[in-house]
Amino acid sequence: MLVTTAEEFDRVATEALPELLDRATAQTRRFLRETGQWQEDVAHEKLALRWGYDLVERFLACGRSEVPCRPFLLLESLVTKYFSQPEPLCYHKDLLSPLGRFLDGLASRAVISRDALIALFYHFYGLGQGQVARLLGLGSVESQRVYKNFERWRRTGWQRTIEEIGLTDQDLQEIETQKQQHPDRLKGEAERLLLVVQTHYRKSEPQHFPCRSREEWADLFKEGYGLDYRIWHLAMCRNCLLEVHALRTDGTERRPAPQVDLHVRPLVKGRFLTLVLGETGGNNGNETGRRAQHLSGTSA
Amino acid sequence: METKRDDELSIYREHLLEQLRTDVNLVRQEEPGSLQVFVNQECVGTLECSESRVTLAFTSQERPIHLVEIRTAAGRLAGALCLDGTGVKQERFHAGRFLVEAHLRNQSDRGILQVACHAVSPARQRIRSLVTGVATGGRWDGQTDARVLGFRPGLSLAAQVVLATAVAFLVADRLTTRSEPGGQTARILPIVESTTQKLAAMEETIARQEQVLARLAQAQQVSTQASEAQQEAAQVHRAVARLAQAQQASTQTLQAQQQQIAQVHQAVEAMDQRVRTDAAALRQLVGDSRKGFEDAVERHVRLAQIGDEKERAQLRSQVQQLVAARDVLSREVAALKSREVEQGLKQQAVVMARILSPQEAERKTAEVAEVTVLPGPTSVPAKAGEVEAQPFTFWVSFQDGTSEENIERLIHAIQGRRGPTNAGWYNVEVNLPKPQTPEGFFESLKREKIVKAVTLTRNGPAGK
Numbered sequence: 001m002l003v004t005t006a007e008e009f010d011r012v013a014t015e016a017l018p019e020l021l022d023r024a025t026a027q028t029r030r031f032l033r034e035t036g037q038w039q040e041d042v043a044h045e046k047l048a049l050r051w052g053y054d055l056v057e058r059f060l061a062c063g064r065s066e067v068p069c070r071p072f073l074l075l076e077s078l079v080t081k082y083f084s085q086p087e088p089l090c091y092h093k094d095l096l097s098p099l100g101r102f103l104d105g106l107a108s109r110a111v112i113s114r115d116a117l118i119a120l121f122y123h124f125y126g127l128g129q130g131q132v133a134r135l136l137g138l139g140s141v142e143s144q145r146v147y148k149n150f151e152r153w154r155r156t157g158w159q160r161t162i163e164e165i166g167l168t169d170q171d172l173q174e175i176e177t178q179k180q181q182h183p184d185r186l187k188g189e190a191e192r193l194l195l196v197v198q199t200h201y202r203k204s205e206p207q208h209f210p211c212r213s214r215e216e217w218a219d220l221f222k223e224g225y226g227l228d229y230r231i232w233h234l235a236m237c238r239n240c241l242l243e244v245h246a247l248r249t250d251g252t253e254r255r256p257a258p259q260v261d262l263h264v265r266p267l268v269k270g271r272f273l274t275l276v277l278g279e280t281g282g283n284n285g286n287e288t289g290r291r292a293q294h295l296s297g298t299s300a
Numbered sequence: 301m302e303t304k305r306d307d308e309l310s311i312y313r314e315h316l317l318e319q320l321r322t323d324v325n326l327v328r329q330e331e332p333g334s335l336q337v338f339v340n341q342e343c344v345g346t347l348e349c350s351e352s353r354v355t356l357a358f359t360s361q362e363r364p365i366h367l368v369e370i371r372t373a374a375g376r377l378a379g380a381l382c383l384d385g386t387g388v389k390q391e392r393f394h395a396g397r398f399l400v401e402a403h404l405r406n407q408s409d410r411g412i413l414q415v416a417c418h419a420v421s422p423a424r425q426r427i428r429s430l431v432t433g434v435a436t437g438g439r440w441d442g443q444t445d446a447r448v449l450g451f452r453p454g455l456s457l458a459a460q461v462v463l464a465t466a467v468a469f470l471v472a473d474r475l476t477t478r479s480e481p482g483g484q485t486a487r488i489l490p491i492v493e494s495t496t497q498k499l500a501a502m503e504e505t506i507a508r509q510e511q512v513l514a515r516l517a518q519a520q521q522v523s524t525q526a527s528e529a530q531q532e533a534a535q536v537h538r539a540v541a542r543l544a545q546a547q548q549a550s551t552q553t554l555q556a557q558q559q560q561i562a563q564v565h566q567a568v569e570a571m572d573q574r575v576r577t578d579a580a581a582l583r584q585l586v587g588d589s590r591k592g593f594e595d596a597v598e599r600h601v602r603l604a605q606i607g608d609e610k611e612r613a614q615l616r617s618q619v620q621q622l623v624a625a626r627d628v629l630s631r632e633v634a635a636l637k638s639r640e641v642e643q644g645l646k647q648q649a650v651v652m653a654r655i656l657s658p659q660e661a662e663r664k665t666a667e668v669a670e671v672t673v674l675p676g677p678t679s680v681p682a683k684a685g686e687v688e689a690q691p692f693t694f695w696v697s698f699q700d701g702t703s704e705e706n707i708e709r710l711i712h713a714i715q716g717r718r719g720p721t722n723a724g725w726y727n728v729e730v731n732l733p734k735p736q737t738p739e740g741f742f743e744s745l746k747r748e749k750i751v752k753a754v755t756l757t758r759n760g761p762a763g764k
Contacts, residue, residue, distance in 0.1 A: 113375030
């Protein structure tokens, strides 16, 4: 079918969305099979659906400028071009567990969303706004600017991300249960997977990719430049985060170094809201989940 | 188990489809915050959306750009641009109340991206949407247009309810008026008149508002056209500036090339002149040498000819002199001998006559007469009947360089007849007079200068 105008493209694409998604998913599945990364289970099917969704989203945005075109052939072309890249996807077998999908999904979202990026400090390390501002050397104005849209993340961003990843409430509860029952084991596993995830997604911003020495970090903070670099790189590199923490607290403060401290649900201001939203947020009365949310409900 | 799995996947799929359907509208409504610009799936910069116009420029070195994505701070894809290979592509899209313009130019070895973002005022945006909708003949979508105009869908529904109620009231009122003629009509008439006046005033107001709206739309269109024309003019200006720079660069290159060509031309001319000079010198040298050579050869030939002729003439004259001298000498010797012999014989005859008888004296005289004939077969021709000649064949060779003429002359001199020649040896036959022996003949022949050797047979050098 040949479409000749952008309006016609929108109409045809909207009507054919299910087929477009199925085609993109099928091509992703084939790519995974051909590269020996496929298994017949729900996690792999969800992974293929998620990447198919990403590809269709790109197709819908790009296709309007590609008319006249044949939409299905254009989608195949776009998907083929995407998978012809050297390392198109972050695939690791261990990332298919609920914990792995959570870490992968959040880091993946942080690449395209500044809201998600700043939220990583909380979800991975449990750091609130004040702690992040101190660690990154943000002034009050900068801190407000960076966190001005954080409410949007709390309200819709996190939910949307979790739904896009395909994590169910049961998956989230499983992580929270593990954290409650086996905190050390979960922490060790999370540290290991974080290294994989952060290394992969850090490449998506080449300007902010390379790690710096302690002297360079000191110079960067002393001179007061590289704000974007600090936010991006420290959210995506645990080693540098520890280095900067040691640098920033050297001889002046006695604060524990940031440890991996997973928080699967967003920080909600106020305990009352926490409790209310915790019950209505789909926990189904799971006390463990609410307790975890409640315990991490420090003021940002 | 399978059913549960399928259900879970189906729910997930439906959710993703719903996200895809709603994202397009959400990105137009949501405040973008900041816009991230991705080139080939790598973030290259961020645009902080504000009232003023903000821009971002990015140049990809070594390879062109094939995918540009612009996402809001929440991660929603506001717009994207694909370009395969080289060329230019530009796209406009809305992110909340901001208009984003992306301009991509791909060359073979680089890609240049320019992104600009500026706020669009709400009224302008609504009028623009209306004008665009009317211009494109778009389908009326009450919900969408209400949203575009800034009304919520609920308010639109309420307005429709109020309107229906008002119409119902007016209809009921008219029916009531008809059922009550007379006083009520007179009572209602001023109200109707005032209502009619109000309606007229409202219609006038609406007409004025429509006119204002139309003027606003026209002004908006004009301003849009002006801004587009301004942008195009700026682009043209930039293009002209680039062309001027390119022309200047090409002029400089051309001048440099012309200078190089002039230098090359001069060098070629100098080389040509040098070649010509060298060729003339060479030609002269060759001519001189050829002339000298020819002269020398000619001189040599002439000298050789002259020498040869002189030598030949000398030889000829010498031979002639020698032959003449020999003839003279042989004649003188023969005459002298004959005279001496005659004198001796006469004296002996006289003596013998005195001593012997006269017969013996006559025989002795005859013998002496026979001896006087012997000097040579050629020198003095013998009288027929007096000397009996016998044929004699021999082989003779001559000195190197002896000409055939001299050889012929010698053979002629000895009255020989030439036979076959073999390896430098000449077979000659002569009539040898009787008293002359072959040995004597050989001895006399060997004394000739040109004779090298004489032999009887070809097999051995017996007479040499």
